[in-house]
Amino acid sequence: MAERTRRPDRRQEPLSRERIVSAAAELLDAVGAGGLTFRALAERLETGPGAIYWHVTGKTELLDAATDAVITAAVSSVSGDDTDATPQEAIRALALGVFDAIDTHPWVGTHLARAPGQSPMLRIFEVVGRQVQALHVPEAAQFTAASTLLSYIVGVAGQNAANTRAVQPGAGRTEFLDGVATAWAELDPEEYVFARTVAGQLRTHDDRAEFLAGIDLILAGITAGR
Amino acid sequence: MAERTRRPDRRQEPLSRERIVSAAAELLDAVGAGGLTFRALAERLETGPGAIYWHVTGKTELLDAATDAVITAAVSSVSGDDTDATPQEAIRALALGVFDAIDTHPWVGTHLARAPGQSPMLRIFEVVGRQVQALHVPEAAQFTAASTLLSYIVGVAGQNAANTRAVQPGAGRTEFLDGVATAWAELDPEEYVFARTVAGQLRTHDDRAEFLAGIDLILAGITAGR
């Protein structure tokens, strides 16, 4: 029996779309969006680049599928309708789930907006939309409310991904924000009055909390007319 | 005198960062983000690819500079403090200016969020922030208010760029929306109740108006607590 459980050397498992996509996701996490290469992926799967094309149409499908997997996991891990949370709380939880997923997989933030309004964004839209309905928003206004929340979430996602990329491996988040704050404080006082004024707030800035505050602002707007 | 004004054959004008960036912008408008190539750009400038590197550090600088030019033009064409518009109107005008600029230069929408929180986004942030101040938002809440508006604007920008890319050259906007509406209407009724419900609204959807409605929602949230 012992010889049946060999060391986990699964190199000869047959190739499959599933294995390819999950290897792609690992590669993306390890080396970023620029590192997803058919040659690198083939090496990881111990095969040639051509083999991958038998299961997958190209790089776009790879990125789409990997992005969809992350978003699906994030959305479904958070949208159990079982709890008795208020719609506002449910929307906050969903938004944070997406935020955190993109924080750990920055390439998702870059690719999310690129996908043709289909799967990944549609999943978020659906969950947001249901909660908008639960909020008793009049029917004619539901689409706008859900779209606005979705656009905001996707927008922050993209910026967060860009910021993650911009942070030097050496410096931490604090050093990065300090740098930005210093840069802003040195801007032309004529041209950038506002940026200079709020520069100091950057040093105690919490991305996650700020993101949530934006969600709350939009929620307040949605429910403003009672 | 007539022989001094030769036909506008400026091919031998010396290369300059300015000429290179504007040629890059033309190329981007003509063939999209994927078509910006050092070889194509060199051909347009009647020189070799290497020459460009004397004036510019690389492709990133090219894209950054071209993006910044578009946003700067859009922002300054709209943010004359001369008028007696309300802050809300000024923010709407700015948002529409950015929206329209990205509509005519979709590559800007793709690249905007990628830029390291500097120039182009900072310009929008500044103008939005001033109007937020004019709205008499308490100081502690100004940063959040301006950030939320900025994130929303950038988010829609990215999605719009992606949609523009997704539209087949053959089909117009109406056909595209019809296609999406039909697809949504055929989604799994269990999984996509909300999307199916609002699918019909897509056929009479106006991107610009919808974008503006989102801005108004956020503005309502900002001014909700009086």
Next chain:
DNA sequence: ACCTGAACACCGTTCAAGT
């Protein structure tokens, strides 16, 4: 049916050599 890996048609970027 599925895999292999060389080959094709590109990229961004560098750099010796020219003027």
Next chain:
DNA sequence: ACCTGAACACCGTTCAAGT
């Protein structure tokens, strides 16, 4: 100082050939 264009080290994708 500025330009040239061949060369380097890559890409994504295809495809004849194998099993």
